[in-house]
Amino acid sequence: MTADRMRRGRPKDKQLAARRRAEILDTAAKLFAERGYPNTDVQVVADELRLGKGTVYRYFPTKRELFLAAVDRGMSRLHDAVEARVAETDDPVQQIAQAMRAYLAFFDNHPEIVELLIQERAEFKDRKKPTYFEHRDANIGRWQALLRRLTEEGRVRDIPVERITDVVGDLLYGTLFTNHFAGRRKSLEEQARDILDIVFEGILCRPNPVHDGQGETLGTQCKTGSEKP
Amino acid sequence: MTADRMRRGRPKDKQLAARRRAEILDTAAKLFAERGYPNTDVQVVADELRLGKGTVYRYFPTKRELFLAAVDRGMSRLHDAVEARVAETDDPVQQIAQAMRAYLAFFDNHPEIVELLIQERAEFKDRKKPTYFEHRDANIGRWQALLRRLTEEGRVRDIPVERITDVVGDLLYGTLFTNHFAGRRKSLEEQARDILDIVFEGILCRPNPVHDGQGETLGTQCKTGSEKP
Amino acid sequence: MTADRMRRGRPKDKQLAARRRAEILDTAAKLFAERGYPNTDVQVVADELRLGKGTVYRYFPTKRELFLAAVDRGMSRLHDAVEARVAETDDPVQQIAQAMRAYLAFFDNHPEIVELLIQERAEFKDRKKPTYFEHRDANIGRWQALLRRLTEEGRVRDIPVERITDVVGDLLYGTLFTNHFAGRRKSLEEQARDILDIVFEGILCRPNPVHDGQGETLGTQCKTGSEKP
Amino acid sequence: MTADRMRRGRPKDKQLAARRRAEILDTAAKLFAERGYPNTDVQVVADELRLGKGTVYRYFPTKRELFLAAVDRGMSRLHDAVEARVAETDDPVQQIAQAMRAYLAFFDNHPEIVELLIQERAEFKDRKKPTYFEHRDANIGRWQALLRRLTEEGRVRDIPVERITDVVGDLLYGTLFTNHFAGRRKSLEEQARDILDIVFEGILCRPNPVHDGQGETLGTQCKTGSEKP
DNA sequence: GATGAATGAGGATTCATTCAT
C-alpha cells in the first residue's frame, strides 16, 4: 500500500489476470472440444464465462491464439501428470509402465485435449509442427536415456532405443485417438496391461517358456502347437 | 451400334458419369488436404476441374457429402491396396507383415488421405463413427480369424486375438499420423521392419536366446546383462 | 445464337455486367456522398439497388475499390463534360472561359462528386495521389499549349504558363469546395463571370482605361481616385 | 505562498489543466492528421501522451469533441499568425499581400491542420458549417472594409468587394489543398508572388503597358503581338 | 445437362465509452 502511493490510477492485478487467463483457457478447451473450432464463436466462450466478448479478446488477440494457447496448456498438464506418476517408483521398467499408464489415464480424463490435438492439425495446417510433437520431442530424450541404461543392464533387447521410442510413441498416440473416436471397450487398467504385454513380450511364441521375475506376470504360455513340429 | 438402335436420343453415359465422379473426388481430396476443409470453397474445386460450380453440385448435393465421399473413396482404395499385397503370399505370418507394409505404404503414397481422416473428425464431430473406423470394423474379422488359426498352431502366443488387433491397429494408426505430422526419418521398409520386430518379439530380454526359423531374422540378442544371474 | 451453340451453360452477359457496374457506381457515389464513407455499409448500397450484398461484392471486391471506382467514374464524366463544352467555340480565350464554366457547372450538377473527392483524401491517405490530381495532371498539358499560343499572339501576358494554370487550377479547386461546403450565394453564371473578370483583369486599377475588343466586357473602370494624385 | 495561505487543500491548478488541454489537442491534431480520424483510437492519443485513456476523456467527453476542438485550435492559431504578419505594415495593399503570405505560410508549417479540415468535412457531414468557414465568415468583414477603402481611393477596381473576397478566398483555399495533396513545386515566396501577380494584374494584355509605382514590380509586358494590329 | 449470377446468414474483430479501484 505505502509503496504504491506513487502510482496513479487503477493498479494492474497480475494475480487476477493469470487466474482469468487460466479460466478462459479451460472453458475454451471444453467448448472447442465439444463444438469444434469453427462452430465455437468467441462469443460462445465469453457467454459461458459470463464475460464480454471484448474481455476475452483482451487476453487473447485472436481466436486462433486462444485455441493454440489452450492446446499448449493441455500439453503442460499432460507433462505434469506423467511426471507425478513416474516419480512413484524407482525401477526403470516400472517407470516406463507408469508413464504409459499416466499418459492413457490423462487423455481418458481429458478427452477434450484429444479433440484439440485433432483440431489443431485440421485448422492450422500451416503451423510448422503440431504442439503435441513439439512436446514429444522435448521429452523423448529422458526416456531414451533410461532405455539405454536398461539395454546396458541386459533387461531390454539390444536394439536402437529410438526404434523403441518411435514404436511405443506411435502406439500410444494411436491408442489415444482410437479410444476417443471409436470408444474403448475395456477398462483403462486392462488396456494398459494388454499394451505393456505386447510391447514387452511381442506376439510370437518362443521355443522356451518365459519366466521373468518382475512384478507383472507377462508372456503367456503358448499352445501345444509349439510342441508340434 | 446395332444393339443400341432401340435407344432414342442421347444415351446416358454411365461410364462418363462414373469417371467424372471419380475425377471430382480425387481433385476434391487433393484440395481439401492441401487447404483444409473450411478453406476449400466448392468454387476452388470446380476451378481446378475446369467445371462450373453448379456441375459439381449435380454430382454431390452438398460440400459435406463431397468431402465424405472423398474419404470413403480413400478407404476403398486402402482396402484394395492391402488385399493386393496380402495375396502375394500364403504364409499367415507373412500375410500379417505384408498387410502392415501395404498399409504404411498406402498412406505414404497418399498423404492427402491422412489429412482427410483428420479433417473428417475435426469438422464432423456429430457423425456417429469416423469412416476409418467403420472400415476397420468391417475388415478386422478376417485378421482375427487368421490370428486365431496361428494361435492354434502355436505360432502366436495364446492371448485373446482382440488384444492383438487392438494393439497392432492402434500402433499402425498412430504411426500413420506421426509419419504425416512429424515426418518420418527412416525408410518405409526400415520402419516396417522395426515395427514388426517389436510387435513380434517385444522389447524385453529372454533368459534364453531366440532362434526362430522364419524368413526375417528378428529378436536381437541381448547384452551381457542376460548372462547375469 | 448459332455461334453460341457450342457453349455450355449460362452465357456471360457482358452488356448486363457493364450496365450494372455503372448502376452500382452511381448509386454508391450518391450514398457515399450523402452519408459519408464510414457510415455507408455495402449493405446500404445493395439495399438501395435492390440487390444482395454479395452481388455488389461480385462487381467490386472491397468497399474501398467500390469507392475508388466511383471517384474515377466521376472524373471521367467531368472530363467529358468539359470537352463537350469547349468544342462549342474555336476562340482560345473563349475555350478557356467555357472550360471554367463547364467545370463549375459540372460540380454544381454533381455535388456528390465533391464529397467523394474530400472523402477519398480523408479515408485513403495512403494512396499516392488523389484521383483528382491524376486527372488534372493528365489534362493540364493541352491548356498550357493553348496559353502558350495566346502568349505568342500577344493576347495573354508573357508569364510562364505553368504559373497561370497553377493559379487558375487552384482557384477553381477552391471555388468548388467553397460552393459545396459554404453554399454559393450567386448564380453559376454570375460566379463564372466574376471569376473570369478577376482572372483576366486583376483587381488593381490601371493608369489608363482598358478597352478590349472581346465579346465580354471586362475590366470595369476605376473610381475617380485614379484622378486624385 | 503567503497569498495562498488562505486556500485549503490542493489548489486547482488551472494553469496545469490549460496546458494539458493544449498538449492533448496538439498531439491529437498530429495523430488525426497522420492516421486519419477513424484509424486514430483514443487509446493511441493517450499512449502518445503517456496518459491513461480515461484521462483524455476527462478533458474531452467524446472523441468527436476532441477532434473538433483540435480544429478550432488550429483556426485560432491561423488567425493569430495572419494578424501578426499584417501588423507589420500600414499600407492596405501590402496588408492584403501580407495576409495572403501569412496564410500560405501557416498551412505550409502546419500541414496537419489541412488534414483536419478535410477530415472534419468527411466525418462530420451533419455539422452545419465547417469550422474553417465559420472562421472565414468571422474575419471576412475587415478585409471587405479595407477593400472598400481602396476602391474609394481608386487603387482597386470598382467592383463589389464581395466579389473580390470570394475569388481570392477560393483561390487561397484551393491553393492550400493543392499544395498539400499534390505537393508544391515552387518556393512559398515564389508562389505568393505568382498569385499576387495574377490577382492584382490578371492574365490578359492591355493595349497600353502598365507602369505602377508600387513596391512590387508586377504586370509583365506583353509580347510583340500587342504591336501587331 | 451445364453454368455462373445472385443471395444473405454468419462470424471475427474493433474501439468508443464506462466505471471500479
Next chain:
DNA sequence: AATGAATGAATCCTCATTCAT
C-alpha cells in the same frame, strides 16, 4: 484525480447453396 479493465454494438467480408438461362 487518474487509470485501464470491461463491454458489446457495429461492420466488413465469405461462401454454401439456389436457380434462371
